[in-house]
Amino acid sequence: MSATATVAATAGSAADRPAGGGLVVALLLPIALVNLVGFLLPVFNLALISLQEVQASGAMTGGWSTAKWVSVVTDDFYWELLWNTIRTSLGITLATLLVSYPIALYLHRSSGLWRSVLLVMVISPLLLSAVVRTYGWIAILSDQGVVNSVLKAFGAAEPWRLMFNLTGVTIGLTEILMPYMILALVAGFGRLDPRAEEAAATLGASPFRVFRRIVLPLSVPGIALGSLLTFVLAVSSFITPKLLGGGRVFLLATEVYDQAIVTLDWPLAATLSMIVLVVFGIAIAVYGRLVRSIG
């Protein structure tokens, strides 16, 4: 019945309609094109580039080679880079969790207009360029910055080096990634029924024990998701490490950028970026296993 299609296109639940194929294709064509040209092709090409043969001059021959992979895997520098990146990112994740948790719990317990205001305060930094926020941290952490001015006023002779090292990068990224963690935690708290806490309190649990026995276990899924997000974003960020590290902090992402823009060794940059993806995959796998073990 050809008329069925016209009837179906008018209205009805999704199950009712064998959708008009031509219309669907026409409506989806533009987005599919953007996805193909701007995403699928470049990423597929990137994977291939890491397997391209390169001459000593840096020009690509067009042949295939696993040379880049071999040289990266056998070079201690890159192993150290990888280890540095993972260690730093884990540290940042832990720090972010510790600073974000009180805010998330506070948000969960507050209500009304005050909660909305606080929520906007948490979200707004997301809408502000990482460059601006990193610049703010330079103003706080540099030798002439806020912290060292205070220390000097108390009589410190030497400035405390908080920038151009891992300390600065960790502090800056922790703050920059906080909104993601807070939002994941708040979403996780959604499942937390205040009556469970009240029930525990009526059963004689002190506030601290209510937190440890009821609140904390129930917020584990939120913690897991927030930690995954934060870790993954820490591994791949390079604006903050570049600016706060001042070229003295070497991480996987900054190395990708340097190889791509400064050294112009694209196959190497491609290989390193594939390693970033491998780290991503491992993090997601660990998260998946964790979530399953929680049940």
Add this chain to the structure above:
Amino acid sequence: MDKPPISPALKCLAAIAFLFLLAPVLIVVPLSFSGDVFMSFPPKSWSGRWYAAILQNPKMLEAFLFSVKLAAGVTVVNLAIAVPASYALVRLAPRGAEAMTSLFTAPLLLPTIVLGLAMLIIFARIGLLATVPGLFVAHLVVTLPYVLRVISTALSTLPIAVEEAAATLGAAPATVFRRVTLPMMLPGLVAAGALSFLVSFDEVVLSLFMSGPRLSTLPVEMYHHVESRADPLVAAISVLLVVFTLAIVIVVDRSLGLAKTFVK
């Protein structure tokens, strides 16, 4: 339902955490009124010279104007692409709609540094590097998933019975869409548009890969400035950007509640 009372200890910890979260944004305000040549805190003298300096910096001004135009153009095209796509995926629900949605939002999952490199390599080959179309496509790729997601959510939460009602009253499918579906989606469109504009306006990673000496966006110019010089110029720009962003956030929040768009 009553929420449990908040203990003083938690209040204290949350206040400290909030201070930490907002510190870098708060600090640039006094810094922007510094009268010093170099960045130091507290400033030795106060002035509005760095605000004046923005107006005398043609590179920054040019980059700002380009960023605004780019973000506006990207937003318009985003909506034009995402509205029909959402309609097809949500309302016409063809086979594999879910898989397609995942594919179209996949660029969000990829680290921008990897995406930036991938685009750099392929765009260099076809001569789109440091061109307006190149930057435009790059911004489109990273903002479209947000727009698609927000609009699809808005569309899927619309009660379908209202559209059916319009059809029973004699409205043809195109009329139903124009007179009923689109107006009801308006809050979603505003949210998607604002998000698209802000994400594009603040985008720095892809822009760094895609821009060149003669064509760059404001965040890229600011990045290069911070990298090479430690003066309060960027503080003054930052304050203006905070005001700019806040204005957009407040306008959107007034019309539909920003919190709702982010936290379900």
Add this chain to the structure above:
Amino acid sequence: MMHQAPTAMTIAEAGPVRGQGFLSLQALTRRYHDFVAVDAVDLDVAKGEFVSLLGPSGCGKTTTLRMIAGLVPASDGRIVVAGRDITAMPTYRRDMGLVFQSYALFPHMTVAGNVAFGLEMRGLPKAEIRTRVAEAIAMVRLDGREDRKPGQLSGGQQQRVALARALVIRPSILLLDEPLSNLDAKLREEMRNEIRDIQRRLGTTAIFVTHDQDEALTMSDRVVVMNHGHIEQIGTPEDLYERPASPFVAAFVGRTNRLEGVQQGATVTVSGLAIEAPIPKSGPVEVLVRPHRVHVAPHGAPPPAGRNRVDGTIRRATYAGNVVQYEIDAGSVTLTAEAATAGIGGLIPVGTAVTAAWAVEDTLVFGRPS
């Protein structure tokens, strides 16, 4: 009631000739993969008639209505309106008014805008739209609220807007999909009368979907009882109640006692009890008796002629104000009887030995698979 709408009553008595109704459903079927939601439904509705589709949820009544509206394509069969096959016609050309359970008002338009929408779609001149909208709004008694948005109205008012919006286009058929189920009990009763009055006044043909037997019985000229995608019975409310075509209809429309037994001639034996049936036959049967047709009298009172009787004791008495329900333990069977209350002290205490009796013609007997 009779003198108000004589035509409706005469139609109700017979119903239109098969295939000749103003609205005619012919072997209408809807399949979802291998599930048959509506199975070869035949129904004819006369012009001006008010017909209810009644049944439990999932019985196919809403799907039938949505097929009539064109919101769900039919898998098989035909829908004919005024002699014209509209099975393949898109919804927006069908000229039917549909009132949704959720009202489905346009939230971004005013009350007047909602009501005017259908007229605008028909390209009527502005002046005519204005008068007809005003009339429709007055008809549902919402004058003065024309410029409100639906969100500013109560549930009952939204319901009226939905009704006005559907009626203002002077639809060939008015479709109502459980329109009262979101209202509270008192308002529901008020709206029943209001909908019925307006429908009579305008002479609109109406199809009303409900799972509420009270609504169906009190509002309709005829009721269609559906179950598992089939029509169990079509009839006037009285038909359905007094002459149910199946145990399902008897149980769904009103409450009933249900006993299983074996019939031989005019006598049904239910666990040793002999019950007289109005029509002789033989085989395993189900015996149904309405509780309020069962009369309870003190034990030993002489039974009137032509009555079935069962002796037992009152096990439980449930007082509900206007009626009292007695659960009677008769050894092998349990019967429920319902009696009107009559002043203080009229209740029979629990434990009293009683005789339950009912007329032979109130005994409904259906064959059952052995």
